[in-house]
Amino acid sequence: MVITVRGDTELVARAYPLFASVKDDFVCAARDLTTWAQPEAREAVIRRLSGGGPPPFRVRKLLSPAALADEDARRHLWEVVAQGAEVRISASPLPHETIVLDRSFAILAEVAPPFGGPREYTVTDTPSVVGGVRMLIEAAWKAATELDAYLRSDMPQLDADGQAVLRMLGGGHTDESAARQLGLSLRTYRRRVADLMALLESGSRFQAGMRAGELGLTG
Amino acid sequence: MVITVRGDTELVARAYPLFASVKDDFVCAARDLTTWAQPEAREAVIRRLSGGGPPPFRVRKLLSPAALADEDARRHLWEVVAQGAEVRISASPLPHETIVLDRSFAILAEVAPPFGGPREYTVTDTPSVVGGVRMLIEAAWKAATELDAYLRSDMPQLDADGQAVLRMLGGGHTDESAARQLGLSLRTYRRRVADLMALLESGSRFQAGMRAGELGLTG
DNA sequence: AAAGCGGTGGCAAGAAGCTGCCATACACTG
DNA sequence: CAGTGTATGGCAGCTTCTTGCCACCGCTTT
Numbered sequence: 307m308v309i310t311v312r313g314d315t316e317l318v319a320r321a322y323p324l325f326a327s328v329k330d331d332f333v334c335a336a337r338d339l340t341t342w343a344q345p346e347a348r349e350a351v352i353r354r355l356s357g358g359g360p361p362p363f364r365v366r367k368l369l370s371p372a373a374l375a376d377e378d379a380r381r382h383l384w385e386v387v388a389q390g391a392e393v394r395i396s397a398s399p400l401p402h403e404t405i406v407l408d409r410s411f412a413i414l415a416e417v418a419p420p421f422g423g424p425r426e427y428t429v430t431d432t433p434s435v436v437g438g439v440r441m442l443i444e445a446a447w448k449a450a451t452e453l454d455a456y457l458r459s460d461m462p463q464l465d466a467d468g469q470a471v472l473r474m475l476g477g478g479h480t481d482e483s484a485a486r487q488l489g490l491s492l493r494t495y496r497r498r499v500a501d502l503m504a505l506l507e508s509g510s511r512f513q514a515g516m517r518a519g520e521l522g523l524t525g
Numbered sequence: 526m527v528i529t530v531r532g533d534t535e536l537v538a539r540a541y542p543l544f545a546s547v548k549d550d551f552v553c554a555a556r557d558l559t560t561w562a563q564p565e566a567r568e569a570v571i572r573r574l575s576g577g578g579p580p581p582f583r584v585r586k587l588l589s590p591a592a593l594a595d596e597d598a599r600r601h602l603w604e605v606v607a608q609g610a611e612v613r614i615s616a617s618p619l620p621h622e623t624i625v626l627d628r629s630f631a632i633l634a635e636v637a638p639p640f641g642g643p644r645e646y647t648v649t650d651t652p653s654v655v656g657g658v659r660m661l662i663e664a665a666w667k668a669a670t671e672l673d674a675y676l677r678s679d680m681p682q683l684d685a686d687g688q689a690v691l692r693m694l695g696g697g698h699t700d701e702s703a704a705r706q707l708g709l710s711l712r713t714y715r716r717r718v719a720d721l722m723a724l725l726e727s728g729s730r731f732q733a734g735m736r737a738g739e740l741g742l743t744g
Numbered sequence: 745a746a747a748g749c750g751g752t753g754g755c756a757a758g759a760a761g762c763t764g765c766c767a768t769a770c771a772c773t774g
Numbered sequence: 775c776a777g778t779g780t781a782t783g784g785c786a787g788c789t790t791c792t793t794g795c796c797a798c799c800g801c802t803t804t
Contacts, residue, residue, distance in 0.1 A: 308527045310651065335661065398664035402657040414657035428654050432529065434647040435654065438621040438633035442554065442661035445617035449668030476735045478728030481761070491783045496762070509697030510790095511761085512734035516695050519738020700791070710753045715792070729760095730791085 307431050313424030321413060321429055328407050333366040335396075335443050336403040338373035339382055365391035368447050370400045374457070387453060394450035397522075406443060412436045464523065468505075471498045472523060475515065526650050532643030540632060540648055547626050552585040554615075554662050555622040557592035558601055584610035587666050589619045593676070606672060613669035625662060631655045674739070683721075683742065690717045691742060694734065 311317050325332075367386065374380055374395070387393055403415040412435055416425045430436065464472060474484035474495075485495035499511075508514035530536050544551075586605065593599055593614070606612055622634040631654055635644045649655065683691060693703035693714075704714035718730075727733035 308649075308651070310653075335664075396664050396668075398660070398667050400660060400664060402653065402660045404657045404661060414651075414653045416653045416656060426653050428651050430527075430654075432527070432633075432647050434529075434621065434633045434635045434645050435649075437635060438623045439658060439661065441617070441619060441621045442623065442658065442665055445554075445615055445619060446661055446664035446668065448617050449615075449665065475729070475731040478732040480729075480759090493763095493783050493785090494781085497782085500762075510694070510699075511729065511731040512694040513697040515731040515734025515736075516738040517734075519735040519740075521738075699789090712753050712755090713751085716752085719792075 308435075309429050311427050311429065317413075317427045317429070321427075324407055324411050324413075324429070328363055330363045331366075331406070331408050332363060333368070333440070333443055333447070334403065334405040335368040335400055335446065336373075337370045337400045338375070339369070339379060365389075366447065367391055367393045368396055368400070368443065368450055369393065370398060371395055371456075372399070380457075383453060393453040394447060395453060395456040396446055396450040398446065404439060404443065406436060406440045409436060409440065412439045414439070464502075464505075467498060468502060471495070471502055472518060475499065475502075475511070476518070527654075528648050530646050530648065536632075536646045536648075540646075543626055543630050543632075543648070547582055549582045550585075550625075550627050551582060552587070552659070552662055552666070553622070553624040554587040554619050554665065555592075556589045556619045557594070558588070558598060584608075585666065586610060586612045587615055587619070587662065587669055588612065589617060590614055590675075591618070599676075602672060612672040613666060614672060614675040615665055615669040617665065623658060623662065625655060625659045628655060628659065631658045633658070686717060687721060687724075690714070690721055691737060694718065694721075694730070695737070 309320065311320055369383075373383065383393055401417045403413075405413040407413075411429065411431050414428045414430075416427075470488055471484070474488065477484075479487070481492060481495055481499070485492045488495065490498070503509075503511070503514045506514045506517040508517055528539065530539055584605075588602075592602065602612055620636045622632075624632040626632075630648065630650050633647045633649075635646075689707055690703070693707065696703075698706070700711060700714055700718070704711045707714060709717070722728075722730070722733045725733045725736040727736055
């Protein structure tokens with residue numbers, strides 16, 4: 307069974323019974339929480355969680371760092387967590403929304419259009435698809451960071467410049483070659499390196515590299 | 526379009542033209558390389574890679590550590606890499622085989638039965654499915670480890686000296702202070718550092734630090 | 745004993761990296 | 775427009791690192 311629907315309204319109409327039927331596992335991967343702004347669908351899950359006590363099934367949300375962009379989003383996430391859901395942040399952008407219900411159904415969405423036009427969803431119970439998607443979400447989940455750990459770790463997030471510098475440093479280039487490749491003057495490149503080292507609270511390049519490696523900052 | 530086939534033979538019959546049509550990206554996630562033992566399908570890709578020169582498109586394989594179990598498998602992997610494919614190892618088990626061709630098609634398999642009976646494959650070009658699966662593979666890919674880094678990570682255990690040097694470097698000391706604390710001459714200390722860098726195949730201290738950090742060598 | 749070998753340490757020249765100072769450029773503000 | 779703040783790039787001098795060369799020591803082999 308594979309069905310394709312356009313727009314959230316139609317999806318809700320089709321998928322509502324599925325949401326209501328979740329027995330032990332609800333997992334979703336998405337860029338942020340702006341989708342599902344229509345409360346109907348989420349309610350089906352939320353309501354079953356808010357009965358107090360431990361949630362009757364496991365709810366997991368895998369999100370990209372973009373989900374933490376504004377204050378509202380963070381507050382919302384904390385509510386979700388307070389209701390018993392697990393939230394992790396993945397380093398990947400996760401532009402497509404993906405949902406797996408138990409081991410029974412998968413819902414895959416197209417990339418959300420910038421101004422919230424209707425998008426296409428595919429709902430399926432094909433075992434190989436559900437299994438494959440579930441497996442991939444598990445893999446991404448395993449590698450992602452718990453929300454509180456993510457927020458607690460003062461993980462220096464690097465802008466594009468910082469990442470480029472990091473890439474050069476990690477590539478073993480001399481400052482001169484790196485600066486040339488980045489189109490910067492030697493002086494400026496070294497300033498960037500110094501900034502990076504300050505960010506990593508390091509007193510030597512080796513130490514900075516070690517920190518970067520430990521933090522998984524591959525650039 | 527969503528089709529379901531049973532058994533590798535039928536899959537090959539159906540999917541061969543797809544494999545032959547790959548333009549710029551072939552990515553697959555699987556537990557190991559025992560699947561596709563039937564050479565027909567792989568050949569379609571392999572042959573197009575072995576023409577010498579840079580591969581005409583990107584080939585990526587995301588595998589679980591089980592793929593490195595025996596010597597044959599490792600040798601095979603090195604061949605694949607030599608032919609221009611990228612191979613990464615994920616910490617997750619990846620029981621379902623999953624393949625994405627360009628941004629056009631996705632192939633998802635059921636879990637391989639223990640003794641190689643026929644299994645069910647789903648082939649689709651539905652954009653939301655292909656996009657979603659691709660996104661998830663990208664996420665898992667990003668979090669996985671490069672094959673050579675993974676194999677190198679059984680790093681030759683550093684002896685006490687090496688660990689001490691690493692501790693000094695990681696502590697941000699200058700060579701002079703480090704050598705003094707270790708009771709070594711400056712010359713010898715620097716020799717040790719050079720040895721360590723050679724071991725880490727690094728061309729700069731930063732790079733060495735990064736490798737050390739990635740490999741979790743805290744000294 | 746003599747020769748060979750691996751590890752050590754001193755020395756020095758050169759490369760690489762670090763940083764203060766200054767001049768310039770551009771955006772923003774009053 | 776003048777003033778302020780921020781980012782850039784050149785320059786210079788300093789520190790740190792890198793490496794080759796040589797001498798020495800202790801050990802084993804011949």
